[in-house]
Structures are given as structure tokens and as C-alpha cells.
Amino acid sequence: MILTDKVCILATKRHRKMKQRLWMLCALLLMVQGLLKADRPEGLPDSVYVTGGNFHVQGIAIDRTRRCMYFSFTTSLVKTDLKGNVIGSVEHLTGHLGDLAIHPVTGDVYASLECKDDAIGASISRKLGTSAVEADGSRFYVAIFRADRLTRKGMDASADSVMTTVYLDEPTCDYQDTVTERGRTVPHRHGCSGIDGITFAPSIGASSEDIPYLYVGYGIYSDTTRTDNDHQVLLCYDVRSWDRYEKPMQWDALHTSGPAKPLHKYFVHTGNTRYGVQNLVYHPTSRQFLMAVYCGAKSSYPNYSLFAVDASVPSVWQSLPGSEKRVEMLCLVPQGNLHRPTGVHGWHFPWGSTGMCHVEGNYFYLSENRKDKRGNQICTARLYRWTGDAACPFVPADEGR
Numbered sequence: 001m002i003l004t005d006k007v008c009i010l011a012t013k014r015h016r017k018m019k020q021r022l023w024m025l026c027a028l029l030l031m032v033q034g035l036l037k038a039d040r041p042e043g044l045p046d047s048v049y050v051t052g053g054n055f056h057v058q059g060i061a062i063d064r065t066r067r068c069m070y071f072s073f074t075t076s077l078v079k080t081d082l083k084g085n086v087i088g089s090v091e092h093l094t095g096h097l098g099d100l101a102i103h104p105v106t107g108d109v110y111a112s113l114e115c116k117d118d119a120i121g122a123s124i125s126r127k128l129g130t131s132a133v134e135a136d137g138s139r140f141y142v143a144i145f146r147a148d149r150l151t152r153k154g155m156d157a158s159a160d161s162v163m164t165t166v167y168l169d170e171p172t173c174d175y176q177d178t179v180t181e182r183g184r185t186v187p188h189r190h191g192c193s194g195i196d197g198i199t200f201a202p203s204i205g206a207s208s209e210d211i212p213y214l215y216v217g218y219g220i221y222s223d224t225t226r227t228d229n230d231h232q233v234l235l236c237y238d239v240r241s242w243d244r245y246e247k248p249m250q251w252d253a254l255h256t257s258g259p260a261k262p263l264h265k266y267f268v269h270t271g272n273t274r275y276g277v278q279n280l281v282y283h284p285t286s287r288q289f290l291m292a293v294y295c296g297a298k299s300s301y302p303n304y305s306l307f308a309v310d311a312s313v314p315s316v317w318q319s320l321p322g323s324e325k326r327v328e329m330l331c332l333v334p335q336g337n338l339h340r341p342t343g344v345h346g347w348h349f350p351w352g353s354t355g356m357c358h359v360e361g362n363y364f365y366l367s368e369n370r371k372d373k374r375g376n377q378i379c380t381a382r383l384y385r386w387t388g389d390a391a392c393p394f395v396p397a398d399e400g401r
Contacts (some may be wrong), residue, residue, distance in 0.1 A: 040385075041360040046398045048365070048381045049084045052076070054127055057369050058196075059099035060355035063107055063147065069365075070109050070145075071355070071379055072097045075124060077111070080151050085305060088150040090157050094130045094251040096120055097143065098196040099279050100357070103239075109145040110239075112216060113165060114194040115254055116140075116175070124264055130251070140172050140195050141165040141253045142216065142237075157249055164246035167258030170235055170265065171195050171218060181228050181322075191229030191272070193219035197280030197291060204236070204266070204330065205227050205314030209284070213263070214239045217277025217291065224298050226323055229272045232291060232307075234280070234330070236264040267320065267327045270344055271301030275306060278353040283386065285361055286313040288333055292352030302339035304346025305353060306393060307332055337390050345395045346371040353380065362386040363397060 033291040048069055055074030062069050068087060071078045074097055077090045098112035115121065116138035125132040142165065149162045157163035174192040178185050197217030202209050218233035237259060245257045274294035281290050296303045317330035337345040355367025365381040372378050383397040 002044045013255075023325075039361055039363075040397055041363050043084055044383060046383050046396070048080065048082060050078060050080055050086070050379055050381075051372070052078070052379065054078075054377065055124075056377045057354050057367050058097060059111065059198075060365060060367050060379070060381050061100040061102045061109060061357050062359060062365060063102050063360070066105065066147065069381060070100050070102075071381075072111060073377065073379075075107070075128060077145060077150075077168040079176040086153060088155060089153045090145065090150065090155045090160075091132065092128065092144075092161055093124070093157060094128060095141075095260070096124060096194070099198045099217075101199045101214070102147075104200055107147045109147060109150075110194045110198060110200075110214065111143045112198050114138075114142040114196075114219075115220040115251070116194055118193070136176060137237050137254070138166045138172065138175055138194075139256070139313070140175070141249075141258075142168060142214070143249075144242075161248070165249050165255070166242050166247075167247045167256045168195065168216065168235070168262075169256070169258060169260060170262055171216070174233075179228065183225055186226060188195070188221060189234055190218065190231065191220045191223060191226060192233070193221045193275055195219060195235075196275065197277035199280045199282050199289070201282035201284075201289065201311060201363070204264070204311050211238070213237065215282075215289070216262075216282060217280045220273055220276035222274040222297055224271060224272070226272075228320070230269060230298075230301070231267040231320070232270050232273070232277050232293075234264075234266040234268065234277070234289070234384065236263040236266065237262050264315070264328055266315055266330045268307070268330045268332065269341060269342075270307050270332070270346070272296040273301065273303075274297050281354040281356050281358050281364070283308075283358055284310065284332075286386075286388075288337070290352070290356065292356050294353055301342055302337065302344055302346065304344070304348055307337075307345070308335055308388075309333065335388050335390075336393060347390070349393055351382075351384075355379065359383070364394065366394060 052073035058072040073092045079088045096114040101110045117133045174189040177189040200212040213240045214237045216235045273296040279292040291307045318329045329366040334346045351366040354369045
């Protein structure tokens, strides 16, 4: 056999091996893709599009049993089917309606509601043409919408008996309080600007899935001159007896019917953010709370937009920095990016702060908000898959299809 024949034979063998490896790689990729598709929730659209008004979307929620979604547009609650067709809405809420959560048993929609005297409250009153909340008259509530009664557009929260509210004294007192911080008097304990993020989850550190508790996240003002505002605050409530507190809302006579204290008041070290926990969602697969925020501005912190809180382990009683007060401290999950100087883990991700809800397994709907050509606020709730990857913690569910 001449040399050229040997070369041709060797080249052919190498080519065959390369083809075999390529086929194996393709088969592996197809298998992975198949597993991902098999994991994807059935019967759900890649996205749901809905138009709001003058105010941007604040929170979203999905009810898979009734096959509908809810969108909070600051002063209104919109209910749609899974094609984005509006089924019903509650309009002209004279306050700041924030994040949403669906009670896993009743199907009712729970939402944070702020009635306050700051710039946000004044802006809402100005746009709606209503009287502003008087100084020191701020109140914070959980609004409860009856899902089965929300059946048409333009409903009135009180007149149509579709919404009741429960007053939360803890965040209201912290908002109205003043504290001494490094020798000066400053308003709002812990920098509290109100409440926003809300979700249902088991008790923290529980070994099994017990009754659903309601968790409510503080809003925290952005202030780079303070050191007492570097923690997120989560309140935990047992809502099983809340029917004794529920009252219809009278916007000109704000009530104070509600629990005296939460079951727990948790703190999470993240660094200061702009208006605190915007959206809060529990991920049962990983037993984590995901907190989406508007990035902070302190140069000593990484200013992430997304954090994960470990709900699988109990809280630890610790002293707050700069204070002798001992509080229940929760820890961040050691995932994503680590900022070594502060020990804070988190992610930089553009979506979640205006809406985030869990669907199933590792799948979530995230709000992608923007304005249309006429200036109306719109929301595209897009289906994403959680990866926890440091560079990209969520990927669109339709990626690779």
C-alpha cells in the first residue's frame, strides 16, 4: 500500500470519528432540550400582553385553576384570561396598589396598598384629581379582592363589594416614626417608605409545607447618608382569622382595623435599595424567596436588582448594626454573584421589579413593562425559566424552541 492510500484511510477514520462525536453531541443536545420541554408547564402561553393607563404595572399573579391573570397598575387591578382579554377590573383606587399574591386555598387576590403623604402619594392624588393624604395621616393595608366577584370592567372597590382591607400597624408606625442615627434625627425607622412585595409561603425553617403565611416586604427609601437602611424587612402574618379585621375602604376616613403585630419581623442584609422589596415571590422548588428591587446607590454595595433569601433554615437573632436591638435575621442564598467586601450575593437582571409570579417548578412569569406610542403603560408577562446562573438567572421559556 502506497503512502497516499494510508493517509486517505487515516483521514477517513478520523472523519468517521468526528461524525460519530458530532452525532452524539447533537443527540445530547436534543435530549437536554427534550427534558427542558418536558419540564415546561403545559397549556400556558409564552406571554400575556395587557394595556394599562397612566400608571405602570406594579405586580402580576396567575390563577391556573381559573385560567386567569391579574395585573396591578398602581390605581387599578386588571383581570384577564390567558390571552390577555380583559375579564374585569377595579378602578380608581386612591392609593398605591403594589405587588400581588393569590391565596393558595381561597383563590382571592391579596395586594399591598399604600395611602401615604409622600411624593408618590401626592403624584397619585394629583393624577386622579383626589384629595391628598394629610401629613401624618399615612396608613398601610393589605387589600383583599374577591376573585369570584371580579366579573366586569370598571368595578368600584367598595360599592361593588369586591375589595376589603386590613390595616397593618407595624409598617405604619415605622413609617411615621423618627429615629436618632449617628447623632441626628431622621424620619422613618429603618428608612421605611411603606410596603410593596407580598407573597404566600410556609413558615421559614419549617421541615414540611404547612399552612400558607402571608409575607409583606417593606419599601425602603434610598438614602446614601444613612447606615440604618441597609436591610430589607419582611413581615409574616397568619391570615386565617383576618375576616374579623376586614373592612371596606373609605378613602376619606382611613380605618385602623388590623393585627397589632406580625408573627415575625425578619431582616435581610442587602444594602440600601430604592423603595425596597418591589416584588416578592416564594420558590417552593428551592425553598427560597426571590426579592426584586430597584437598584440602590451606595458605592460600598454591589446594588443588585435581585436577591434570593434562604427560607429553608430558621432565622437567627442578631443585633442590627449600630443598634443594640436584636432582630430575626435571615440569610441570602450563596448563589449568583458575590460581593466580597459586604458578603452580599445577588444578580443584575432587568426584569422582576414590576411583576414576578411563580407558575410551577422553575418557571415564572416576569413583567416586562414599557410605554406604547400613545404613552399608555403596557405589560408583557413573559414566561421564564429560573437557572440561578450568575450572569443570567432567568431565561425565556421559549428559548431554543
